[in-house]
Amino acid sequence: MPSPPLDPTTVTALVEDATAAPSMHNAQPWKFRYLSGTGSMELRADPERTMPKSDPTHRAVHLGCAAALFNLRVAAVHAGREPVTTLLPDPADPWLLAEVNLAEPAGPEHDLAVLHPAVRKRHTSRHPFTDEEIPDDILDGLRGAALLEGARLYVPDAWHVKSVLSLVHDAEGREALHPEVREEMARWTDTGAKGDASRREGIPAYAFGPRQHDVTAPMRDFAGWHPVPGRGSATFEKQPRLALLGTAGDRPEDWLRAGQAMERVLLQATLDGLVTSLTSQALEWPELRWAVRDPGSAMGHVQMVIRLGYGPEGPATPRRSVGDVLDIT
Known part of the structure; x- marks a missing residue:
């Protein structure tokens, strides 16, 4: 009834x-x-x-x-x-x-x-993660969470992670040379210079996280070359644990299934005591996106790259x- x-x-x-x-x-x-x-x-x-x-x-x-x-x-x-x-x-x-x-x-x-x-409780963490290994049973649970929503979660090996990081750095270079993309990102970020505490959207300066000493983690630096008052720097994990979330197809319905799977994975990871961040830089350039996937996997199209680990929780945005x-x- x-x-x-x-x-x-x-x-x-x-x-x-x-x-x-x-x-x-x-x-x-x-x-x-x-x-x-x-x-x-x-x-x-x-x-x-x-x-x-x-x-x-x-x-x-x-x-x-x-x-x-x-x-x-x-x-x-x-x-x-x-x-x-x-x-x-x-x-x-x-x-x-x-x-x-x-x-x-x-x-x-x-x-x-x-x-x-x-x-x-789930918030994006743009801070360094520890080197603690994630147990296999937790990773299996995250894979199962993605499957429940019609997507796949693939945890690449060390060689593939290096390949993904290289593609992310390539995307960063392309972004730096594309003024319209930089202007678009600037619309949604606040470096703290204006101090607009009433803003209810975008990425505030306090959520940028520290600047990386050695760029080893796939983290978008929203500050770019702009100084941010009070922002420090830190050494990030040398071997980040990444997961690729993808679908067989690449149509709007596939994107909707992938987004639900992504959130289910993030919520399950939060319950499991993990912290997470997302990176889509390499996926925003069609000529790079195809190379992110593992050609030997059943995943046709990568929809998101998820960084997983243990470390400080990110602030609420x-x-x-x-x-x-x-x-x-």
């Missing part, structure tokens, strides 16, 4: 959890609308928060919105509702990415419920208010 419509307080709490998701440059490219009459939530991409130079196909937009979609699913189960999800429900409206019916009660032992404590991203009708 369908449950009664959710009250505005509960809907607001669901969206607050959803928007804790990561997105490229923390642009938060999502909009939600709750339809009280049907008990459904619509998730739309916000075309005003796209990055035409860095993300011309909107692949990253889909990944970020899909991460928010997964958080919404977790939050819905925590609230006692079954999130019946339809991806790309209207072919004539490509910005409508998903519809989630929340009218039915969730089962008492839903597999998503255990992930809810990690939704607000700002989020727009729910009132800015949610409509209730």
Whole structure:
């Protein structure tokens, strides 16, 4: 029997959890609308928060919105509702990415419920990780988490990691020579010079992490050559543990599945005591992206590179208010 419509307080709490998701440059490219009459939530991409130079196909937009979609699913189960999800429900409206019916009660032992404590705890860490090995059973669990969402997680060997790092450095060089890409990134970063504490989007200076002594980890330096008051430097891990998240296809539906798988992996990693960061630099250049994957694996297209390890947790980055991203009708 369908449950009664959710009250505005509960809907607001669901969206607050959803928007804790990561997105490229923390642009938060999502909009939600709750339809009280049907008990459904619509998730739309916000075309005003796209990055035409860095993300011309909107692949990253889909990944970020899909991460928010997964958080919404977790939050819905925590609230006692079954999130019946339809991806790309209207072919004539490509910005409508998903519809989630929340009218039915969730089962008492839903597999998503255990992930809810990690939704607000997960933060990107741009700090050095330790050299402690990640147990195989934890890595197997992360692989299983990706499979549950229709994606694959591949942990490359040391040789492949070096290859990926080389591609990331190549992407950094291309980015440095592309003024439009640099301008686009500058729109979403704050070096602290203006001290705009009211900003609710983008990457603030306090989340940049230290500058690397020797560039050994795949970390985008959002400061570039700009000085950041109080920012130090540090030595990062020499052999970073990376995981490649990918899908067989490379269409919008595949991106939405990959984004949900990415967030499921990140939440599971958080519960397992790991810290994480994401890097997409080499994936933002088509001529480099194809080389990131292992040709011997079943993964057709790499959608994200995830850095895993043990170390300090990253700080929470700002989020727009729910009132800015949610409509209730």
